[in-house]
Amino acid sequence: MTEWWAVRRAQSQKPATYTCPLCDRQLHAMSEHVPIAPENHAARRRHAHTDCVLAARKNGTFKTYDDWREQQPRSSLLRRYLRRG
Secondary structure, X not given: OOOOEEEOOEOXXXXXXXXXXXXXXXXXXXXXXXXXXEOOOHHHOEEEEHHHHHHHHHXXXXXXXXXXXXXXXXXXXXXXXXXXO
């Protein structure tokens, strides 16, 4: 299961067509869209509609790295110091 996704904005001038992994509809490279990669696995990068990613984030089914990081337990300086010894 993917914990988080890397996301960036993109728009290309090449005449390519992709299939959005979130809605399975066609996506043209010349339109504004976002490449997404699960947990920074660039080889598994896919192109998705911006609206699909925003809707999935709103539903809580698509987390970015920043979303995931916010949910991780915070470590205090004292706890880190004690672990080193």
